[in-house]
Amino acid sequence: MIVVMKAGAKPSEIEAVKEELIQLGLSVDESRGAAQTVLGVVGDAGLVDKERMAIRPGVERVVRVQEPFKRANRKFHPDDTIVKAGSLEVGGKALAVMAGPCSVESEEQVTAIAKAVKAAGASALRGGAFKPRTSPYAFQGMGIEGIRLLVEAKKATGLPIVSEMMSPHHLELFEDLVDVIQIGARNMQNFDLLKEVGASGKPVLLKRGLSSTIEEWLMSAEYIMAQGDSKVILCERGIRTFETYTRNTLDLSAIPVVKRLSHLPVIVDPSHASGQAALVEPLAMAAIAAGADGLIIEVHNNPACALCDGAQSINPDQFASLMERLSAVASVMGRTL
Numbered sequence: 536m537i538v539v540m541k542a543g544a545k546p547s548e549i550e551a552v553k554e555e556l557i558q559l560g561l562s563v564d565e566s567r568g569a570a571q572t573v574l575g576v577v578g579d580a581g582l583v584d585k586e587r588m589a590i591r592p593g594v595e596r597v598v599r600v601q602e603p604f605k606r607a608n609r610k611f612h613p614d615d616t617i618v619k620a621g622s623l624e625v626g627g628k629a630l631a632v633m634a635g636p637c638s639v640e641s642e643e644q645v646t647a648i649a650k651a652v653k654a655a656g657a658s659a660l661r662g663g664a665f666k667p668r669t670s671p672y673a674f675q676g677m678g679i680e681g682i683r684l685l686v687e688a689k690k691a692t693g694l695p696i697v698s699e700m701m702s703p704h705h706l707e708l709f710e711d712l713v714d715v716i717q718i719g720a721r722n723m724q725n726f727d728l729l730k731e732v733g734a735s736g737k738p739v740l741l742k743r744g745l746s747s748t749i750e751e752w753l754m755s756a757e758y759i760m761a762q763g764d765s766k767v768i769l770c771e772r773g774i775r776t777f778e779t780y781t782r783n784t785l786d787l788s789a790i791p792v793v794k795r796l797s798h799l800p801v802i803v804d805p806s807h808a809s810g811q812a813a814l815v816e817p818l819a820m821a822a823i824a825a826g827a828d829g830l831i832i833e834v835h836n837n838p839a840c841a842l843c844d845g846a847q848s849i850n851p852d853q854f855a856s857l858m859e860r861l862s863a864v865a866s867v868m869g870r871t872l
């Protein structure tokens with residue numbers, strides 16, 4: 536349920552309504568927009584006498600929210616949310632482009648890539664240290680050492696770092712050293728992990744599950760937000776379909792759908808969506824044209840020798856030319872790069 540306050544509602548009227556709701560044992564999320572304040576109510580809305588609430592001083596209307604996601608719902612928070620992590624801002628006018636290797640492999644590799652993507656205009660460095668591989672025999676990532684090397688690359692470039700956390704055991708490490716905690720597609724419904732990252736209050740990049748519906752994806756965001764963390768960035772990375780030519784099928788329509796349903800920023804991963812370096816640029820352009828707030832792209836200085844996801848990795852020159860071409864699409868969309 537939401538209680539929409541009148542444009543000129545007095546702070547004391549807003550407080551009185553909040554107090555009444557809290558007295559009923561409900562929790563209230565206040566969203567102060569430029570024009571109006573919206574009070575989002577989580578809990579058993581049946582406890583509220585809707586007619587009486589609607590005529591309280593300062594109240595414009597009371598609306599039931601049918602969707603199961605509440606805090607992630609745009610009705611709770613009509614304005615776009617901008618997620619900030621150091622110098623990175625996702626969801627504002629400027630597009631956010633996170634770029635870097637699938638996996639951290641060595642100090643030289645990650646630092647060289649970080650410098651190159653920074654020079655081309657990237658806003659954050661991505662890099663996996665803990666890798667969710669389909670095969671237990673495949674390279675599993677450098678682990679803690681990989682996080683340490685990301686920190687070195689951050690020192691060299693100033694780029695905030697985005698890295699995937701697979702286990703709640705690593706929360707302290709990520710809290711201290713990583714700017715944005717990535718929850719991978721395979722862990723989108725690992726609810727214990729979602730609760731842990733939510734309680735940490737860190738910015739979270741939540742990938743869409745391999746076969747998850749948009750509602751399931753938003754419910755996973757809700758798990759994080761239910762712990763009080765509103766800093767969630769959604770990432771569409773392709774879903775499983777009958778098509779096998781591409782690694783996954785990029786669900787471009789998810790972008791405008793989620794933008795309508797939710798206030799959270801949405802970015803796109805054209806690398807995992809396609810599995811092919813040659814498709815990264817066209818999908819990146821399409822994503823921005825469809826309204827995405829940014830991208831996360833795999834860039835490797837030697838894709839042929841990458842320990843993970845080389846086929847979909849572009850090199851730094853290709854990334855620089857993609858960024859150049861992207862700026863034209865960005866300006867058509869009223870965005871900057």
Ligand code: PEP
Nearest residue numbers: 637719720721742772807
């Ligand atoms: C990744 O970003 O390297 C990754 C494993 O992505 P996803 O969880 O989308 O497969």
Ligand code: MN
Nearest residue numbers: 637833843844
């Ligand atoms: Mn990868």
